[in-house]
Amino acid sequence: MAEDTQGKVITCKAAVAWEPNKPLSIEDVEVAPPQPGEVRIKILYTALCHTDAYTWSGQDPEGLFPCILGHEAAGIVESVGEGVREVQPGDHVIPCYQAECRECKFCKSGKTNLCGKVRAATGVGVMMTDRQSRFSVNGKPIFHFMGTSTFSQYTVVHDVSVAKVDPQAPLDKVCLLGCGVPTGLGAVWNTAKVEPGSNVAIFGLGTVGLAVAEGAKTAGASRIIGIDIDPKKFDVAKNFGVNEFVNPNDHDKPIQQVLVDLTDGGVDYSFECIGKVSVMRAALECCHKGWGTSVIVGVAASGQEISTRPFQLVTGRVWKGTAFGGFKSRTQVPWLVDKYMNKEIKVDEYITHNMTLLEINEAFDLMHEGGCLRCVLSLH
Numbered sequence: 001m002a003e004d005t006q007g008k009v010i011t012c013k014a015a016v017a018w019e020p021n022k023p024l025s026i027e028d029v030e031v032a033p034p035q036p037g038e039v040r041i042k043i044l045y046t047a048l049c050h051t052d053a054y055t056w057s058g059q060d061p062e063g064l065f066p067c068i069l070g071h072e073a074a075g076i077v078e079s080v081g082e083g084v085r086e087v088q089p090g091d092h093v094i095p096c097y098q099a100e101c102r103e104c105k106f107c108k109s110g111k112t113n114l115c116g117k118v119r120a121a122t123g124v125g126v127m128m129t130d131r132q133s134r135f136s137v138n139g140k141p142i143f144h145f146m147g148t149s150t151f152s153q154y155t156v157v158h159d160v161s162v163a164k165v166d167p168q169a170p171l172d173k174v175c176l177l178g179c180g181v182p183t184g185l186g187a188v189w190n191t192a193k194v195e196p197g198s199n200v201a202i203f204g205l206g207t208v209g210l211a212v213a214e215g216a217k218t219a220g221a222s223r224i225i226g227i228d229i230d231p232k233k234f235d236v237a238k239n240f241g242v243n244e245f246v247n248p249n250d251h252d253k254p255i256q257q258v259l260v261d262l263t264d265g266g267v268d269y270s271f272e273c274i275g276k277v278s279v280m281r282a283a284l285e286c287c288h289k290g291w292g293t294s295v296i297v298g299v300a301a302s303g304q305e306i307s308t309r310p311f312q313l314v315t316g317r318v319w320k321g322t323a324f325g326g327f328k329s330r331t332q333v334p335w336l337v338d339k340y341m342n343k344e345i346k347v348d349e350y351i352t353h354n355m356t357l358l359e360i361n362e363a364f365d366l367m368h369e370g371g372c373l374r375c376v377l378s379l380h
């Protein structure tokens with residue numbers, strides 16, 4: 001049902017990042033009505049992802065300030081702009097930072113989940129139609145972030161960035177299907193395509209690494225080796241399918257050598273879920289000669305570069321990366337929600353904390369502690 005806010009500016013609360021690393025500030029933000037091809041969403045729940053912290057830190061070359069961060073959320077469509085056909089007010093939705101237009105060269109290629117339709121605009125914090133922001137504070141424009149900006153009670157996104165989901169699904173849980181959980185599952189299922197019986201090494205046992213473990217378990221991997229410098233992660237990781245643990249700090253040898261020794265020459269698949277280029281190298285080099293494949297999932301800062309001896313690739317190791325786990329967002333996020341509703345994938349188990357938008361700075365502090373996987377903020 002349409003709300004009486006349709007066509008009007010909505011003033012609501014949002015957490016604004018005015019400058020890198022400065023505490024987020026809860027502001028009264030004006031959110032303009034959606035223009036053609038746009039959707040205004042009442043965000044009910046948003047989680048925090050490490051990529052929000054990364055951009056907030058000032059290290060993201062696409063980080064523009066002031067902005068409204070946030071990209072792992074769920075809400076209800078408040079109103080739609082002209083020409084929007086696939087969602088309507090009242091629909092339950094998950095905003096998708098990786099769009100899916102089904103028409104561009106990328107979408108039609110059948111080779112990637114990346115979409116080119118709105119990426120140039122979302123990378124510079126504006127909407128595609130007029131290259132303007134829909135957010136302002138006292139008349140000053142505030143940049144969008146990742147085409148989602150979910151740390152706001154209302155946001156405006158492109159219609160190609162909205163997945164309509166089962167209205168029965170609990171939005172305080174399925175908001176996680178906007179980023180971290182699909183990324184880990186898809187890294188295994190879509191990007192690496194892990195086969196039954198494989199040996200898998202997962203570097204970093206945060207939400208993304210644990211979702212990789214869950215994906216590897218369901219793919220039938222036999223050895224799932226979790227590597228983390230925080231021993232507190234090991235207990236929780238067992239519940240997600242990790243069946244062996246290695247703490248690099250317990251060894252004098254380079255971690256890639258430890259893993260090669262443990263696995264008779266190296267693992268079949270490895271996943272870097274941290275964002276450190278030195279670990280990305282180790283993840284590649286712990287792979288088995290001839291076929292081992294390493295997938296980069298972690299996001300590393302501007303200026304960071306990966307390196308290895310080309311001989312590592314000449315001798316058959318494969319280096320790959322994944323964005324949103326290779327999932328086609330508008331098509332497959334609803335499918336992931338259905339899998340959650342059918343109890344085929346975990347989601348609740350990644351949520352360690354629940355807070356409100358007003359507590360967002362405390363939530364970010366918590367995120368840097370080992371005990372926190374995902375913190376879900378309620379916005380209303």
Ligand SMILES: NC(=O)c1ccc[n+]([C@@H]2O[C@H](COP(=O)([O-])OP(=O)(O)OC[C@H]3O[C@@H](n4cnc5c(N)ncnc54)[C@H](O)[C@@H]3O)[C@@H](O)[C@H]2O)c1
Pocket residue numbers: 049050051054179180183203204205206207208209227228229230233248273274275276279296297298299300322323324325373
């Ligand atoms: N590619 C994508 O589409 C995508 C999507 C979501 C998140 N990410 C990125 O994935 C990464 C992981 O996200 P997360 O939310 O799980 O993060 P997280 O911080 O919760 O988890 C990282 C884990 O790595 C461990 N760690 C840190 N340094 C280590 C080291 N040297 N060796 C071993 N373990 C180490 C930490 O103890 C922690 O458990 C981030 O870089 C995030 O930006 C990428």
Ligand SMILES: N[C@@H](CCC(=O)N[C@@H](CSCO)C(=O)NCC(=O)O)C(=O)O
Pocket residue numbers: 049050051052060061062063098114119179299300301302322323324
């Ligand atoms: N602006 C960043 C890009 C960081 C990045 O790689 N983002 C991932 C998603 S992380 C979600 O938590 C991604 O999907 N990238 C593909 C894309 O952005 O199109 C930088 O430049 O470092």
Ligand SMILES: [Zn+2]
Pocket residue numbers: 049050051052071072179180
């Ligand atoms: Zn994310």
Ligand SMILES: [Zn+2]
Pocket residue numbers: 099100101102103104105106107108114115116117
């Ligand atoms: Zn497209």
